[in-house]
Amino acid sequence: MEIIPSNFIEEIIVEDLKSGKVKSVITRFPPEPNGYLHIGHAKSICLNFGLALKFNGRCNLRFDDTNPEKEDTEYVESIKRDVKWLGFDWGEKEFYASDYFDFMYEMAIKLIKMGKAYVCHLSPEEMRRYRGTLTEPGINSPYRDRSIEENLELFEKMRRGEFEEGEAVLRAKIDMSSPNINLRDPVMYRIIKQNHHRTGNKWCIYPSYDWAHGLEDSIEGVTHSICTLEFEDHRPLYDWFLDQLGVYHPQQIEFARLNLTYTVMSKRKLLKLVEDGYVSGWDDPRMPTISGLRRRGYTPESIRKFAEMIGVAKSNSVVDYGMLEFCIREDLNKRAQRVMVVINPVKLIITNYPDGKKEMMEAVNNPEDESMGKRLVPFSKVLYVEREDFSEEPDPKFFRLAPGKEVRLQHGYYVTCTGFKKGDDGNIEEIYCTYDPDSRGGWTKDGRKVKGTIHWVSAEDAIDIEVRMYSHLFTKENPDDVEEGKNFTDYINPDSLKIFTAKGEPFIKDCNEEYYQFLRNGYFRKDEDSTKKKPVFNKTVGLKDSWSKGKK
Template identity: 55%
Template structure:
């Protein structure tokens, strides 16, 4: 893995691990990242990935990537491949690639051990009945009529369950703990169920599959995980995690520690809601740049360095909070500002004709690749008689504080000279077709008037030495900070209709047409952009990763 991007801040998990190491409880730290291969990773997973890998790395250990493949109904190889790609992209390397299915035989043997010890039994009730008998937070559960089934009978049934004698739902295996427990997870939880489904890795070898709660802790123990770092929704599951470890002959006893999950405003991180966005066509797949999936933000132009810095900045606590999306965007701005080459692009071109520039000639100007990194040198920019400027940079009837181009007004063309507008060319409907301007030759670099000041500087590209491009302007997917906060309103109604604006006829500097997907650029005055995988040299396509400034913060302030 790459070295940490910034100084790691103290937090309660780091302090607890350090204290345990100092006390000699562990020789090294071994963690795991255990995703279910039934979907794509999102930004919430990035926080967990960063924490698990960084803790092991910091304390001289390692991290396993373990796929919790206990539900063959939803698991696919494409998800496994995507998860591995995402973890690698974030900059992390796992020690072992593991699968819960690697341990199916051992987990089955331990289930038989629980049965033989009178700590598990086969229940022959249906799922709805078992669910109803669990009770509530204020009422105890009801014991199953099969709770006292003799161990020999339960073992026989469980072995026949494995042999495939029974249909789905005919029986389940439950741990025998306490139906009066205050924690509902201890009320004889189901640890095995029958599912006649082919598994992506084990094929038709099994027709019974362990529950997540049963497989997780024992997989940790088999791999000698020292610290099982989970989000807070697993806190109520910890007593079951520990009960199973304490009642099975496992080779090690991991410690589960919970931390708060990532919550971002203006987005949703629920897998169910993300799936709905994709299935109903509100976005263009799991890697749509508006999606909070790692595949989506990568395609949009986010960098792994920015995401790791973001995870470090928000810290690790046990308090639930909502992180402003602007914090994530600022992490990207801070990263790209230091290394993204500068270039010029015009999104909505307006033709400008320099009437005193020689027809047919091209003047090559030098422009800095990065103003704070002179070691990168300069790039050549073509100046011609006809250029394009942003349509928004001209206003025929401009207010007093409009410091861009207007009739009779002056602006400086970036990296070039000062021009003055003296004629507006319109069509019969009164639409502006072009501007006639003159350049002031004394304001060129090296001339006596090069330092003459004007209040406006605008960007531009040559009409003949630029390339047509499609530019996709991505913004926040939702219009409100908490799109799923009101359960009485469908979160879909909060989708931002301006979350994607496609500009089909932008103009860019020619060298950009050869750029590779993910390569970052700052389009001067416009924001940070990267080529999309759809991009080709003949038809470049660029995605806006983030604007130069947080415009949403300004809007929120105005609305306060």
């Protein structure tokens, strides 16, 4: 069956298969295990694994563990967990850069013997100064013309740990006057005397990403090495290394990374948020990490749909966070269990309802899916309703509770407000209503309709639940755009998390569903902190969709 390409990368692959350049497609997802994956990585995961699935190929999961200073097995396990949660499987194709350290070392020796690499003792500051600028060529290192024999001896001393960190590096000998700064004798190896999470203390020299990346792809037989745009200027170096060594040469293709409003995607910045206590951890629901989104209530289906909607482009752009919210709202509308929860409760007393009477009202669990069935909700004389659903002096467009106004109680009766009581602090303590006993279920004998419908919970049956209301972590649409004298953390939203003790219907206590729609309040997910005595829910997204409406 002919595959119709949907983006420029697929067009390249289709042509490569037609021409016989490649016989089967092999991609890879190559995270560095120095942090948790974020929504930008999710786009790359969906792209690389998606291409393998579409073209009946395979996608390797490869950890670029070349920097023991920042990497940890915790990150490795979190990455594997996130990729699987998104719905992808790498089978037995799990690789590590550290698997190839011996081979990389041998290839470095090969370049030295070819006169294409040398040991340099310039300090990092001197190396930056010698490198030149975008408008000025670099200057050759005074160590550039050492003999092959001396370089081999010095590189072996580096490997044995006879130099201290920063005292020596191995550099490729390319062209210090190249207009592409990446080709101005880049570093291939640096000394890091720190335990590696997989190889222990076997090595004290570690390959740079540019040196390791192409070799890893070559060893694994990757056909299409797909990178984000910041690596476009590195491609000539990728090509140079592979061409000089005469090894199998994959094709590197760049695409635009994901930039999302009201978020930061830099691992360095995300790590600062975690380490400095701005958030509770990598899985804080305000974080753009996959684990944070999962905890907040995003589904793998919604994230895959988001990746599909934003597509694959050749130029960078910024995506409205509302698009991501649209995807989860569409998904949860079909699967979420409907329940009634009053987040900011005030008592409503139905004065003409019999004392001690209790009725069970029938409620649909999800009108989008009849198979989810129905449940019974207890109704009594004293209820909780949302404080915002009452107004002492309403404006003309306020269709909820107010003196003399009639509303419908969801799944219950029509009630008319007859009065209210305030406390010493001036706040409303109780609302008084009468009900129409002939309006059960929203039907009335005279066929009258009301514009306002509100949710409620029976006071004597209500359970206390903790509700965590989340909003954007940053107040600024682009927190990376830092004003002079400020840091990106200066734009953190102090109201990004608000915690309420809400009142929920008793059904919630024993319900094992993961995703919920709290009627009129939004979509929520039951948190890992939940217990039988204290259910905890994270707000995923509200019910209103401003993003798609703005696109019409």
